[in-house]
Structure formats: structure tokens, C-alpha cells
Amino acid sequence: MGMLIRWCVACILPLLLGFAGTALAFEDDEACLMCHKYPKMGRVTEEGVQKSYYVIPEVFSKTVHRNVPCRDCHTYITELPHKPVKEGVTCNAECHSIKNPATGKPFTHKPIYDEYKKSVHGREKTAAGNDADKPYCIDCHTNPLYNATEEAPPKKIVDRCVVCHEDRKFAEKWYNHTSRRIREVKRSPQEIVALCTRCHSDKQMLERHQRTAKEEGRTLGRKFLIAGESYDESFHGKVVKYGNTKAANCLDCHANTVNYYLSVHQLIPSRDPLSPVSPQNRVQTCKQCHLMADQNYAALDPHPSSKKEDNLFKHYADMIYGIVGDSVLALLVGMAWFETWGRWRDGASWRFRNGSSWWRRTRRKSNRISP
Template sequence: MKLAKIWMRILLLVLGLGAAGLSHAFEDDEACLMCHKYPKMGRIAEDGTRKVYYILPEVFSKTVHRNVPCRDCHSYIKELPHKPVTEGVNCSQECHSVKNPSTGKPFSHKTINDTFQQSVHGRAKIETGLNNDKPYCTTCHTNPLYNPAEKALPQKITDRCNVCHEDSRFVGKWYNHTSRRIREVKRSSKEIVAMCSACHSNKDMVERHQKAAGAEGRSLGRKFPIAIESYSESFHGKVTKYGNTEVANCLDCHASQANYYMSVHDIRPSRDPKSSLSKENRVETCKRCHQAADENYAVLDPHPSSKKDDNLFRYYAEIIYGLVGDAALFGLIGLTAFETVGRRRDGASWFYRNGTSWWRRSKRGRDRIEPSA
């Protein structure tokens, strides 16, 4: 029996390495591609979610995780072929085969994951109840391609690197890794608003949290139920919708700019002193765009709401302005209608000449004819 298992592993290894070589993909030392290279491999779980078990070698070989062996993340797999998986990958695990060049220790996302756990979004990968509504790492992060616009490495750069580093394979890895990160990889304002809206505009989710908070005696942020709706009504939201990139999006206010890429993982409620929107920090946050902002300016509400319970003045102001606007519109339409009926009754006809209209003699002696030259 043991001999059969040994031969099975050898066969899988040989076939797997052959498949990896043919696809010119990453190194598949443990023959994972023997099974997982087939598109559409997966199943529908008991809770109705779709589980995907396949990877495309030609795509994965160009991603930022291309050098990470499968079992560095899937460390719970102890044998091949493996038994049904029940644990899943945790983004804070160490990559035992990839070293952090600055420390010499196994690479890990643990530091940023610990920061994320302290934020208002913090959660474990597998959660139940209200915590399951929160975003996990993969909600916002994908496994992006290295500079997909570049069909090939720029030889004028890599040739120069090879003079000293000598190993063209090392140079290719270094270039792909570094060039992606020195480029602007920050999401656009529209993408950020869409990403935040995916959860904060979900009415069912908002209602669940409101009910739970009420039952537990907790207080949610005053703008939590209308965050996206009110942002869309604001000046910031309206000009962002039409492509302006200079006004504030969600993360411009809710994340610190001191270390933006770390602080987006550490978003906190405004009542937290560490939040960029706390009373202590709000003025400085406004000054990022509005240099003359002071405490009076910071009192202005960036999430305007027309709901009666949230802003009574705005609620009635919108009603009054709506009535005034409707009255003015119908008044103008009515005046135009009366004038048209009266002129038609007087026998005038419509045509445009010399900058005015309604010429021709009137049957009632109210002539309006073009003056003689």
C-alpha cells in the first residue's frame, strides 16, 4: 500500500511538472496543476456560494503572487492527493518560501492584517452574523497582473540591469515586482465610491445593523444609514460622478494621508480619537483640500441629508424651494398660454422677423405690422 502511494506521488509529480512546463507558467513543484489547471473546476457550497478550485497557469504566472508556492498559503494540505479542504487560506499566514529582503524573515501580511483587525471593518476570514457583513481582504483586493499593458519587458532597462546582476531571470522578477509598485496603483475616485457603495448602499445590510444596534443599546454613526445616498447628493459626490478627480472621495476623508496605503486598512468611526474625522482631527482633514478651513468650516456637513429626523432645516427648505420652483414654472407656462390665446384671438400669426414675432394686422384694430423702412 505504501509503495502504491509512493508511485502515485511520483506519477503526479512528473505529470504535473510536465503540464507546468508546457504552459510556460510558474514552477509547480508539487504537481498541483495536475488537477487545478482545468477551467470551471469547482462546486456550489451548502450555503449557495460558488467555490472555485481552478487557476489558469498562463494568467497566474503574471500575477503578484506568481513566486509563492501553493502550499505556502494552503499550508493545511499535508498530502497529495489531498483530502477535502475545510480550513481555507488566511491572509496573515507566513510565506515560508518567500523571504522579506529587508528582514530576512518569512514574508507575511500579518502587520497590515493586525492593523486591519483594529479598524471598524476588522473581521476574521470565516465569520457569522453581523461580522460576516464586513469586508475581508479579498473583498477589495484581487491578485492583479503585473503591468498588463506591457506585452514584454523593456529590454533597454533589463539589459542595463543584467550588466551587474547577470541573472536575467532575477532581473525579470525584480522589474515586474518593482515597476508595478512605483506606478500609480491607487484606485480612481469613481472606483473608490463604487467599492464603498457595494456594502454601504445595501439596504438589507444597513437595516440588520440598525436593528442589532438598537437591541443591544449601541449607537451607530448618525450618517451610517445614508452614507452613500447623502454623499451622492453632496457637491463632492455630484462632480465625482461626472469625472472630476480633485474633489474628496470616501477615502480622502476617512483615511489619513500621512501613510495612505496603511491607513485605508485602519478606518475608524468618527467618535474614535484616532479617526481622521474625530473632533480633534477634522480641521486638519478639511485643510487637505480647503487650506483656509477652520473650526467653523469643519462644522459644515459633508453628508447633506434631506431626511426629517437628520436635518430638520434642510427637510423643510427643500419642501419650500420645491413649492416655489413648481409655482414659478407653472406660472410661466400659464402666462405663455394666456398670451398665446389672446394673440391668436386678435388675429396675429407667429413667424420670426427682425428679432421679434407675432406680426400681421389684427381683426380688432390692434395692428402689429412691420414698420416701414
């Protein structure tokens, strides 16, 4: 639920960073902001969740959806006060006001939705039960800002556009739209790992799915239960954690490389021959980065597990390292204790006041301190 609220609340942060006070770049034709511009607007639901109904105009006007009129998404708002909301906003609806300039048809995310629907995560927005654990569009996408690090489109570039187009607003609009995509504003490997492991390291949720799948006679991947934590243990996971951007993150392996922006919505399990990590395609996938990879290299486990039945070598290697590590510790403590015991037998005593821990005056005439 928290995610949903972030749609509008996520906008607060950029505001604090100093975006306030610019003129509105979108038309509030339906006058929704007459009421929704007030920060205190919100309520606590029956489930005790705090919801914010506050929309920050200055921030909304810098987001990718700023040209979409409120009711093109919130189609269910037809009167105020309105009836209880059932479905909320769905991402496969058609815009009434915005046309796709390429096709001339009303704009919609339906093409992406249809692909997503066929993927492992596909579900209806209102899905209940186990399906509700799968990510819907807004679990992965809040309402992102155009070029979040830029205060305004660079004057130098807009100046050049207006030489021909004469209208700064037109130039700024298209600058925002295209520059965000040309510069590949996208998630970092660390953000992707965080996104996927939010669920794929959630033991309780995963076990629930494993149980249901068994009851329904479905198979899940061998690594389904440990995908997140085992990736963290893997070489890729360790270097990505410390900021390496070249090592493989979840989507480098699980999403097809043909069109990244589409294929992240087409995730399929490894048992599907079309998956980039299916036994058939695995070598090719490793080869993107490990140019010399062959069948043997591709057999190295990207989700290493220490369970005996999964990986005999790693199981015994971990066990031996464990024994060696424990022995070293035991020896260290043992030696310290042995030393202490020897000194105590010699008759040395603690003397904190003079700054030394051991004050030697021993029965065996081996004093370090001159009398």
C-alpha cells in the first residue's frame, strides 16, 4: 500500500531540494487542485494506513505524466464526494486527451501491459490472494520526474530550438521528453537488485508461493526460494553491492537484451526455453560480458547455495572453511587463556593504578621489573 501513496507523496522530496516556485507547466482544466493543493489533505483508511491526497503542483508539473489530465487516469471520479473506489487507476486505460503522435490513436500503455500480463508477474490490478504479491506497474514505477537532476532545460539548448520553433514552451516540452530517453535515465544496478530482492528475499512470501505451487501441481525454479540471498552471496552480487556497474544484475541475465525497455516486462522462468537463462541460452547470456564463456563457464552457478543437494563442492568447501575459521578462533582464545593461566601461576598480579596490566614479581625469578 505504501507504494501507492508514494505516487503523489514521492513528489515532496524534490520540492525540498528547491524546485518550488516555478510557474505551472500543466493545465489544471478540471480544477482538481482547487482542493488537492492543500498539504493536509488525506485520511487514515479502515486498515489504519495513512493516505495523502496532496498533489504538489510545482512537482507534478515536472513529472512525465504532467500533460495527462487528472481524470484521464482517475476515470472513476465523476462526482464529488465520490463513491468508494474499487479499482483505482489502471495502467492499460486509454487517454482521452493525448494521442500517440506516431499512430494518431489515443495513447495507452496497453502494449506494455499485454506483454507484462503474459510474464511471470502478470496480474490484474485488483488481483487477490497469492497473485496480489506480484508487482503491478505502480509497484515498480512511481510518477518519475523528467531529468531529476536538472532544475530547468539548459538555456543553451533551448535557445537553439527557438531559432526555428519560436516558442520556448514547445522547445522545453520536447527537450524534456527526448533528453530523458537519449541519456538513458534509468535505474542503477543497485536499484534493480533492491527492487527485485524486496520480494525475492522475502522468505515468508516465497515459501507461501512454494506451498501453493505444490498444491496446484506447478513447478517453480530450483532457486526460487533463495534467488535474492544467493545472488547477494555470488561474485556478481558482491561487486555490484560495492558500486561495480559492469557486473551482472538481475535484469542483465533474466531480461532479453533485444529491447531492454520492453523485455524487463517480459520476464519468464528459466525452464521456459525462451528465457535468456534457460539451459539452451545460458552460454549466450554469459557471453555478453564473458567473451570466452563456454558450456563449462555457463554452468557456474549465479545463485550459489550451500545446501548439499544443490552444490556438493560448495557445501564441503564452506564446511571446511567453517572448521578452519572456528579452529583459528579457538586457538587464539586458547593461547590467550594459556598465557593468562601461566602468569597467574607465576604469581603475577593485576596493578591497574600504575598503568600496567601485569606486575611481575614471580616465584620463578624471571621478573621483568627491576626491584
